[in-house]
Amino acid sequence: MNGNVNLSIARVHLLSRKKQTIIAILGVTFGVSMFILMVSFMQGTNEFLQDAMLSSTPDIHIFSEIKKDYSASIANEYFKSDNDRLVIVHHQKPANLRKDLKNSNAIIYDIKKNKNVIAVSPVLSAQVFFNYGPAQLNGIIDGVDIQEEIQVLNIAGKMVEGNAGNLTKSQDGILLGEGLAENLNIHMGDMVSIITSAGLMMRFHVVGIFQFGLGAVDNTKAIVNIASVQRLLGKGVDYVTDIHVKVTDIANSKQLAVLFANKYNYSADDWATANASILATVVARNVMTYVVSIALLVVAGFGIYNIMNMTIMNKLKDIAILKAQGFNGRDINIIFLSQSVVIGLIGAVVGIILGFIFSYIISRVPFPKSDIVSLKYFPIIFEKKYYVFAVVFGITTTFIAGFMPSRRASKSDPLAILRN
Amino acid sequence: MPEILKADSINKFFHEPSDFHVLKNISLSIHKGEFVSIVGKSGSGKSTLMYVLATLDTDYTGSIIINNNNVTDLNQNELASFRNKHIGFIFQSHYLLPEFTVLENVMIPALKLNKKKIIDIEKDAREKLRQMEMESFAKHLASKLSGGQQQRVAIARAMINDPDIIMADEPTGNLDSENSSIILNIFRSLTIKGNTIIAITHDEDFAGKSDRKIVMVDGAIQA
Numbered sequence: 179m180n181g182n183v184n185l186s187i188a189r190v191h192l193l194s195r196k197k198q199t200i201i202a203i204l205g206v207t208f209g210v211s212m213f214i215l216m217v218s219f220m221q222g223t224n225e226f227l228q229d230a231m232l233s234s235t236p237d238i239h240i241f242s243e244i245k246k247d248y249s250a251s252i253a254n255e256y257f258k259s260d261n262d263r264l265v266i267v268h269h270q271k272p273a274n275l276r277k278d279l280k281n282s283n284a285i286i287y288d289i290k291k292n293k294n295v296i297a298v299s300p301v302l303s304a305q306v307f308f309n310y311g312p313a314q315l316n317g318i319i320d321g322v323d324i325q326e327e328i329q330v331l332n333i334a335g336k337m338v339e340g341n342a343g344n345l346t347k348s349q350d351g352i353l354l355g356e357g358l359a360e361n362l363n364i365h366m367g368d369m370v371s372i373i374t375s376a377g378l379m380m381r382f383h384v385v386g387i388f389q390f391g392l393g394a395v396d397n398t399k400a401i402v403n404i405a406s407v408q409r410l411l412g413k414g415v416d417y418v419t420d421i422h423v424k425v426t427d428i429a430n431s432k433q434l435a436v437l438f439a440n441k442y443n444y445s446a447d448d449w450a451t452a453n454a455s456i457l458a459t460v461v462a463r464n465v466m467t468y469v470v471s472i473a474l475l476v477v478a479g480f481g482i483y484n485i486m487n488m489t490i491m492n493k494l495k496d497i498a499i500l501k502a503q504g505f506n507g508r509d510i511n512i513i514f515l516s517q518s519v520v521i522g523l524i525g526a527v528v529g530i531i532l533g534f535i536f537s538y539i540i541s542r543v544p545f546p547k548s549d550i551v552s553l554k555y556f557p558i559i560f561e562k563k564y565y566v567f568a569v570v571f572g573i574t575t576t577f578i579a580g581f582m583p584s585r586r587a588s589k590s591d592p593l594a595i596l597r598n
Numbered sequence: 599m600p601e602i603l604k605a606d607s608i609n610k611f612f613h614e615p616s617d618f619h620v621l622k623n624i625s626l627s628i629h630k631g632e633f634v635s636i637v638g639k640s641g642s643g644k645s646t647l648m649y650v651l652a653t654l655d656t657d658y659t660g661s662i663i664i665n666n667n668n669v670t671d672l673n674q675n676e677l678a679s680f681r682n683k684h685i686g687f688i689f690q691s692h693y694l695l696p697e698f699t700v701l702e703n704v705m706i707p708a709l710k711l712n713k714k715k716i717i718d719i720e721k722d723a724r725e726k727l728r729q730m731e732m733e734s735f736a737k738h739l740a741s742k743l744s745g746g747q748q749q750r751v752a753i754a755r756a757m758i759n760d761p762d763i764i765m766a767d768e769p770t771g772n773l774d775s776e777n778s779s780i781i782l783n784i785f786r787s788l789t790i791k792g793n794t795i796i797a798i799t800h801d802e803d804f805a806g807k808s809d810r811k812i813v814m815v816d817g818a819i820q821a
Contacts, residue, residue, distance in 0.1 A: 183706060183709035183710050183712075186709070187695075187698075187706070190697050190698055190702075191697065194697035495693060496693075496695050496696075498693075499687075499689070499693040499695070500695075500706075501654075501678065502652075502654060502681065502687045503681065503682060503687060503706070503707045503710065503755075504678050504679055504680075504681045504682020504683070504707060504710050504711070505678060505682075505710060506674065506675045506678035506679070507674070507675070508675070509678075509710070592654060593649060593654050593655055596649070596654070596689060596693075596767070597645060597649065
């Protein structure tokens with residue numbers, strides 16, 4: 179027995195029914211560790227997707243959208259509808275569409291003057307076939323100024339083989355997506371043929387293989403120097419279909435996209451709009467993670483509530499005798515509440531240790547190969563704030579779970595028990 | 599001898615299941631060093647009277663003064679510390695805390711009072727146990743003792759804070775005649791040393807050996 183008699187009594191209570199105490203602790207441990215595992219995994223997934231998105235999608239993408247409005251006709255212009263005459267043209271064919279951005283150099287020059295912009299990269303994008311021996315795959319080829327483009331997209335950080343800068347050194351160099359290279363069975367240094375929809379062909383030298391982690395990009399995309407694509411398509415040096423923009427703060431990208439779209443009269447998407455479907459799954463995953471994890475901790479809380487209730491039912495006699503001997507309601511409250519707080523504390527501490535160990539093990543498990551995403555291991559992030567949150571929530575839950583039974587014990591009438 | 603407890607016109611009603619006048623205008627006074635037994639048939643109100651006098655039951659009218667303290671006006675928390683300091687309890691079913699050792703059971707009320715160092719409290723507790731010839735069981739778990747042994751430990755516990763009054767509710771009710779006479783002898787020797795004891799009992803023999811017998815009939819003290 180030591181100084182504080184209430185805490186000594188609590189300690190003896192906890193130790194005299196070890197099995198119950200351990201089960202209650204395990205309840206909290208399980209809740210806390212699973213919470214940590216789930217949050218670390220879900221946030222790891224979110225972070226991976228966000229990183230893949232942000233490195234493969236420019237902050238702002240300016241392009242010329244194919245016109246879908248055929249209500250105006252050149253016949254209308256020529257014959258002039260008025261009150262006496264009605265001109266109707268059935269089933270028009272689209273006029274010769276321009277996919278490129280007119281006056282692209284002036285637009286780029288103008289965007290560069292905006293102080294919120296870090297880098298602007300002109301891109302010429304085309305649908306092509308990739309040929310290697312008999313293998314033929316369709317995909318997209320992006321002609322870029324690699325010095326500008328590596329500032330806009332994190333290509334340099336996503337190279338699995340070779341180097342993005344190699345493009346500057348070889349005019350016929352090409353960077354291939356990892357999935358595309360694998361499907362064609364192409365390795366570094368091989369030559370790959372590219373055929374346009376117009377039937378023109380050009381051969382490129384593989385100088386790098388990149389992997390953004392998203393199948394949609396890695397399985398279809400290749401990057402070459404812009405001049406090569408201009409030649410391939412038979413266009414001039416100012417022929418550009420897209421402009422990629424990097425901004426100082428991605429939170430501003432939506433605003434700036436609207437500004438650019440209105441100013442230059444072309445379509446402009448920010449990264450969030452371009453990846454709306456992925457971002458929607460991020461929200462769904464966050465909600466699910468927190469609902470499931472909090473449910474786990476609440477269930478652990480109910481376990482403690484039950485055990486404390488049972489203990490107090492069994493100890494009503496002891497409580498009565500303590501009260502007769504001079505312990506007041508507050509003392510009784512402390513005796514029982516401190517028991518659940520100790521259960522919560524030990525459970526939470528063991529829980530974060532186990533949670534860390536589980537997370538570490540999962541983070542070493544190879545991720546199954548798939549077409550959607552490419553990952554080496556399960557994505558887990560280790561972040562202090564989840565551990566802090568789990569401990570705080572675990573202790574709060576056990577405190578609340580212990581509070582109600584303890585209050586009942588403190589209010590129990592010793593007379594009713596002693597007289598029987 | 600000075601007066602240690604004085605009760606004045608105590609009235610108490612039970613309202614459940616129907617209105618019942620359980621204590622009828624009871625006045626009594628008990629002196630220091632007295633060994634008083636309260637006897638009566640069950641339902642006569644003797645337990646109710648004792649729990650009122652012991653401050654555990656506060657639902658009464660009238661006034662109780664213990665050792666010059668008017669306890670009628672105290673709130674529940676004040677009463678708890680008052681009991682801790684001034685009243686020792688012995689119950690029929692001994693009510694030791696089963697997970698604690700004999701020594702710890704005896705020490706707990708003194709630890710609650712928190713007036714002495716732990717080392718002195720332990721010395722006191724061992725001394726009280728020695729008086730009850732229970733010192734050799736000090737480190738045993740309370741639940742491992744026989745009924746008579748437990749009751750002797752309960753007496754040691756009641757004595758630990760040197761209370762003004764010891765209240766005993768049927769202290770020999772669950773004991774055989776041999777253990778009963780041991781307990782009775784202990785009570786006698788305690789009162790000789792100046793302790794005051796109020797005990798409820800069914801045992802005529804026990805009551806006969808007390809200093810004074812208060813007979814309860816239908817909620818009133820029989821003259």
